[in-house]
Amino acid sequence: MPKSASWQQCGLLHQRMQLARQHGWYLAAQRLQRDLQQVLARLQGDLQALSNSLESSEETNHTASVHDIYADLIALHEEFDGLSFDRRGQTLSVTTESINLEGITLGPFEICLDWGDLIGGHPNNYRVIAIDAHPAATNDSVTHPHVQDEAVCEGEGRQPIRRAQEQGRLLDFFMIVANLLRTYNSGSPYVSLADWHGVECADCGTTMHGSDRWTCERCDATTCGDCYYSCSNCDGIYCGECSTSCEECGERQCQSCIDVCSGCIGEFCRDCLQENERCSDCHDKTNEIAESNSSPECDHPLASVQPHGVGQTAVPA
Numbered sequence: 001m002p003k004s005a006s007w008q009q010c011g012l013l014h015q016r017m018q019l020a021r022q023h024g025w026y027l028a029a030q031r032l033q034r035d036l037q038q039v040l041a042r043l044q045g046d047l048q049a050l051s052n053s054l055e056s057s058e059e060t061n062h063t064a065s066v067h068d069i070y071a072d073l074i075a076l077h078e079e080f081d082g083l084s085f086d087r088r089g090q091t092l093s094v095t096t097e098s099i100n101l102e103g104i105t106l107g108p109f110e111i112c113l114d115w116g117d118l119i120g121g122h123p124n125n126y127r128v129i130a131i132d133a134h135p136a137a138t139n140d141s142v143t144h145p146h147v148q149d150e151a152v153c154e155g156e157g158r159q160p161i162r163r164a165q166e167q168g169r170l171l172d173f174f175m176i177v178a179n180l181l182r183t184y185n186s187g188s189p190y191v192s193l194a195d196w197h198g199v200e201c202a203d204c205g206t207t208m209h210g211s212d213r214w215t216c217e218r219c220d221a222t223t224c225g226d227c228y229y230s231c232s233n234c235d236g237i238y239c240g241e242c243s244t245s246c247e248e249c250g251e252r253q254c255q256s257c258i259d260v261c262s263g264c265i266g267e268f269c270r271d272c273l274q275e276n277e278r279c280s281d282c283h284d285k286t287n288e289i290a291e292s293n294s295s296p297e298c299d300h301p302l303a304s305v306q307p308h309g310v311g312q313t314a315v316p317a
């Protein structure tokens, strides 16, 4: 018998049974009730079989049963020190151990899941809160290389986290997020571990906490806002070692732009070198020598004193 027919039969038997009762035909009503119970039992069996076949064909859309969730809560309790449950706030939280990455202590983190919207809420339905925050020196809102403003950069974990939430697999969700916190991906941090405690200025040595830092275009050294120089010729940014002040005008220029006087080997900007590639001092000296060299030879004092014939040997004929 088709399933829809079973259902129609139920309706019909129910109608007749009520009619029999209204007329006081109790015996007939009893028989109809027995028949109705038989049809209902068959219909329930059919529905259960249909439900089972749907579940096995849609294994991927499996959602956790009450039993699964209970087992997950037990496992979470064993896996994490702190498991807390806020019915009013609709949140479930676990707390990790203190996280230490490459020698840097970041402290424990609370992973707080809002189960109010598990299906569509990802990734805004959970937060990662630093319990004993050791934020990056350069940015207080970065409490972990992959956590900013309590949100995790999920990277490749995005799909697995989303699926675990959609299917209500609580243990998997918390384990994936905790493992993200336990690993460091140097390719995509908000702040790299190397810079976690701030960066020292290559010139004066102070630790820079803000974003006022400059990178030398020649040697890649990082300097603070007080120690960087902008070349007045090419506008490039340089550290103290890679730039020099012109000995004449004081303009700071990079080593590619500054020139050397061919006379005194001092460093000068091009504007301060004369046409002969010499600084003005060396240029003036050259001119003085040139002037003295061009004076007439008869002025030479020795020429008039030197007696004629002195030192000459007479050669016998």
Ligand SMILES: [Zn+2]
Pocket: 201, 202, 203, 204, 205, 206, 223, 224, 225, 226, 227
């Ligand atoms: Zn400095």
Ligand SMILES: [Zn+2]
Pocket: 216, 217, 218, 219, 220, 221, 238, 239, 240, 241, 242
């Ligand atoms: Zn430099």
Ligand SMILES: [Zn+2]
Pocket: 246, 247, 248, 249, 250, 251, 268, 269, 270, 271, 272
């Ligand atoms: Zn100059």
Ligand SMILES: [Zn+2]
Pocket: 231, 232, 233, 234, 235, 236, 253, 254, 255, 256, 257, 258
């Ligand atoms: Zn330059």
Ligand SMILES: [Zn+2]
Pocket: 261, 262, 263, 264, 265, 266, 278, 279, 280, 281, 282, 283
């Ligand atoms: Zn010179």
